[in-house]
Amino acid sequence: GQQLNQSPQSMFIQEGEDVSMNCTSSSIFNTWLWYKQDPGEGPVLLIALYKAGELTSNGRLTAQFGITRKDSFLNISASIPSDVGIYFCAGQLGSNYQLIWGAGTKLIIKP
Amino acid sequence: NAGVTQTPKFRVLKTGQSMTLLCAQDMNHEYMYWYRQDPGMGLRLIHYSVGEGTTAKGEVPDGYNVSRLKKQNFLLGLESAAPSQTSVYFCASSPDRILYNEQFFGPGTRLTVL
Numbered sequence: 001g002q003q004l005n006q007s008p009q010s011m012f013i014q015e016g017e018d019v020s021m022n023c024t025s026s027s028i029f030n031t032w033l034w035y036k037q038d039p040g041e042g043p044v045l046l047i048a049l050y051k052a053g054e055l056t057s058n059g060r061l062t063a064q065f066g067i068t069r070k071d072s073f074l075n076i077s078a079s080i081p082s083d084v085g086i087y088f089c090a091g092q093l094g095s096n097y098q099l100i101w102g103a104g105t106k107l108i109i110k111p
Numbered sequence: 112n113a114g115v116t117q118t119p120k121f122r123v124l125k126t127g128q129s130m131t132l133l134c135a136q137d138m139n140h141e142y143m144y145w146y147r148q149d150p151g152m153g154l155r156l157i158h159y160s161v162g163e164g165t166t167a168k169g170e171v172p173d174g175y176n177v178s179r180l181k182k183q184n185f186l187l188g189l190e191s192a193a194p195s196q197t198s199v200y201f202c203a204s205s206p207d208r209i210l211y212n213e214q215f216f217g218p219g220t221r222l223t224v225l
Contacts, residue, residue: 004153031212042115042201042216043154088153092212097142097161098169099212101153 006089006102014110019076021105023089031092032065032072033099038085046087047074076107084109112137115217117202123223124192132187132220134202142205143185144169144214145177147198154201160185161208192224 006023013019023032031050035043047058049065049072056063060077072089089102118133134143141162146154156169158177166177174196176188185204189196199221203214 006153033212040218042203042218044216045213048213090153090212097159097167097211098156099154099214101155103151103153 004102010106022073024071028069029091033090035088117217134185136204140204144203146201
């Protein structure tokens with residue numbers, strides 16, 4: 001099936017650092033979404049992107065829909081302890097109702 | 112609003128047993144989905160529904176059945192559980208065909224098949 005390559009798999013960061021992660025694919029996507037999953041819970045939508053080149057912010061989070069429509073990026077500025085969790089990208093191909101999901105980036109803050 | 116709720120939270124089955132997972136949403140959403148999440152992998156869509164009385168297959172439908180008799184409920188059935196179905200199952204819903212990508216998730220059901 002279709003695949004999204006999400007990187008990095010995990011990140012160890014210091015509180016206060018900026019974080020960057022991305023998703024890439026060989027296919028063209030119509031929509032990109034970024035979700036966060038806390039332990040023992042379901043994913044929660046952070047940002048949705050609908051147009052190539054779109055840059056959208058949600059507080060300290062900023063995501064971009066790549067110009068080629070084959071990638072997306074998520075940045076977190078000045079990380080805090082509650083940013084810990086798994087971040088997933090998801091994309092929509094064509095006009096069907098199925099999202100394709102990346103494998104996730106696990107964010108861990110060094111004590 | 113409770114959002115999306117799932118019952119049960121945990122379940123252990125023996126191979127060959129059957130069970131039904133219940134998902135309920137109180138947001139009047141049209142679309143509902145069942146996913147499974149396995150370690151190191153993204154979510155994979157099992158089945159979905161675009162409205163009451165309709166269902167469709169997702170990426171990994173084999174071994175599962177679903178029903179959407181009421182708009183607010185989406186049931187996932189396992190007729191004869193297998194160890195390969197050990198996973199965390201998530202239900203999600205989204206408002207309509209315009210915002211169907213913006214999905215709201217339940218807390219998950221952790222299923223172990225021995």
